[in-house]
Amino acid sequence: MERIAEIKSAMESESVTDFASLEAFRIKYLGTKGLVKAVMGEMKNVPNDQKKEAGLLLNELKIFADAYFEKIGEGLGNDSGSSSDLQDLSLPGENLPLGTRHPISLIQQKIIRIFEKIGFSVAEGPEVEDDWHNFSALNLPEDHPARDMQDTFYISKNPDWLLRTHTSSVQIREMQKGKLPLRIICPGRVYRNETISARAHCFFHQVEGLYIAENVSFADLKQTLHYFVKEMFGDSVGVRLRPSYFPFTEPSAEMDISCLICKGSGCNVCKHSGWVEILGCGMVHPKVLENCGIDSNKYTGFAFGMGVERITMLTYQVKDLRLFSENDVRFLNQFTSIQ
Ligand code: PHE
Numbered sequence: 001m002e003r004i005a006e007i008k009s010a011m012e013s014e015s016v017t018d019f020a021s022l023e024a025f026r027i028k029y030l031g032t033k034g035l036v037k038a039v040m041g042e043m044k045n046v047p048n049d050q051k052k053e054a055g056l057l058l059n060e061l062k063i064f065a066d067a068y069f070e071k072i073g074e075g076l077g078n079d080s081g082s083s084s085d086l087q088d089l090s091l092p093g094e095n096l097p098l099g100t101r102h103p104i105s106l107i108q109q110k111i112i113r114i115f116e117k118i119g120f121s122v123a124e125g126p127e128v129e130d131d132w133h134n135f136s137a138l139n140l141p142e143d144h145p146a147r148d149m150q151d152t153f154y155i156s157k158n159p160d161w162l163l164r165t166h167t168s169s170v171q172i173r174e175m176q177k178g179k180l181p182l183r184i185i186c187p188g189r190v191y192r193n194e195t196i197s198a199r200a201h202c203f204f205h206q207v208e209g210l211y212i213a214e215n216v217s218f219a220d221l222k223q224t225l226h227y228f229v230k231e232m233f234g235d236s237v238g239v240r241l242r243p244s245y246f247p248f249t250e251p252s253a254e255m256d257i258s259c260l261i262c263k264g265s266g267c268n269v270c271k272h273s274g275w276v277e278i279l280g281c282g283m284v285h286p287k288v289l290e291n292c293g294i295d296s297n298k299y300t301g302f303a304f305g306m307g308v309e310r311i312t313m314l315t316y317q318v319k320d321l322r323l324f325s326e327n328d329v330r331f332l333n334q335f336t337s338i339q
Contacts, residue, residue: 001050003042004057007035008064016072025072029065036065103335104205104324107312108187111207114231115185118224120209123184125170127191131160133169137291138248146247151193153202163191166305168248171210175292180299181213187308198320205308210284212294212301218251218283221302225281229257232311238264240275249282249303260314269319276314279306 011029016022029035039058046054112122125133131142140147150165167186174184187207194200211220222241229239238258246252256277259270266272281304286296309321316335318324323331 001054001057003039004054004061007039008061010035011065011068016076019076022069022073022076026069030069036062100333100336102324102332103312103316103318104308106335107315108205108207108308111228111232111306111308111311112185112187114228115207115209117231118227120183120185120211123170123174123186124188125164125167125173125186127164127189128155128161129164129169131162133172134162134164134166137172137288138168139285139287139291140247144247146245153191153193164188165192166190167206167208168303168305171208171303172288172292174210175212175289175294178293180294181211182301183211183213185209196322198322201309201321201325203325204321206305207308208303208305210301210303212284212289212299214299216283216300216302218302221281221283221304224302225255225279225304229255229278233257233260233314238275241281244280244282246280246282248285248288249280250285252280252282255279255281255304257314261317269314276310278310278314279304281305 007029011025014021014025014028016025027034031037039061043051043054043058116122134152135144135147136142152165153163155161155163167188167190170186170188171184174182174186185207186209188205189203190206191203192200194202196202209224211224226239229237237260240256241253242256244252244254254277256275258264259267259274259276261267261269262274264274266274270276281302284301284303289296289299289301309324312318312324313321
């Protein structure tokens with residue numbers, strides 16, 4: 001019983017000045033190997049006639065120790081210099097920076113939405129393609145000089161495999177499925193072995209489109225692209241088609257819009273012509289239809305393909321395409337919404 005009194009006064013004479021000494025206090029008195037537990041263990045040695053009194057005292061000691069520990073702990077939290085260990089739960093939380101969508105994704109989404117409004121749906125395909133889907137089926141047999149128009153990355157393990165140079169390969173895959181009429185757009189990343197500069201990269205993004213049905217004409221193509229340009233760039237932009245050549249379309253054309261930067265008066269971006277090329281297009285070549293098992297006497301179609309980087313550069317007036325893949329957040333976080 002003297003032991004109980006001793007422990008109590010020892011507790012009161014402890015100097016607890018910080019959280020480390022508070023923890024030491026807890027271990028010394030209240031821990032599983034602490035003094036309070038130890039003195040409880042001695043109960044079995046107390047003579048029977050004193051057990052009742054000792055039990056009461058012990059209980060008091062336990063209650064006192066718990067309350068005393070709480071009291072000195074509170075004192076530390078309130079007025080000691082080490083309150084930084086405690087958390088003030090009413091403080092505002094830490095702000096975690098949220099990323100923004102990449103400008104290429106923003107513009108790609110905008111292009112997709114414009115075509116979805118007139119009934120096109122999205123089709124996707126593999127980035128590693130075989131030669132047939134990327135070239136041969138598109139009327140580009142081996143040794144065809146037009147293959148040089150797209151400098152290709154081949155996969156050395158299997159020379160029949162390559163990184164697709166355009167998403168026209170997805171159009172072939174969709175035509176082969178045989179469900180007509182077909183009205184699709186094919187967004188995705190494509191690869192070409194080009195020297196990297198402000199205007200070219202070894203990979204970029206495309207949205208290509210394809211419409212196949214009975215009686216589709218060049219007038220439908222013009223009308224569709226005209227609608228696209230007005231939705232994308234506004235009513236005041238000028239549009240023109242120039243005859244061109246692609247092996248998979250006949251006739252073929254390229255479409256220019258009036259330069260958004262100088263408004264047609266001439267600048268570096270439009271090379272002082274007032275016009276900027278934005279896409280290639282044409283009527284699907286009958287051979288391409290036949291290669292995919294489509295009767296070219298019954299069906300006709302148009303196709304077009306545009307580079308998303310070019311359209312993003314024009315929309316946001318970005319002059320160097322390398323910025324899109326450098327991952328510099330100072331550049332990227334300027335694009336938070338579609339213009
Ligand atoms: N596939 C062509 C390219 O990547 C673009 C294109 C698509 C041209 C459809 C005409 C018709 O260069």
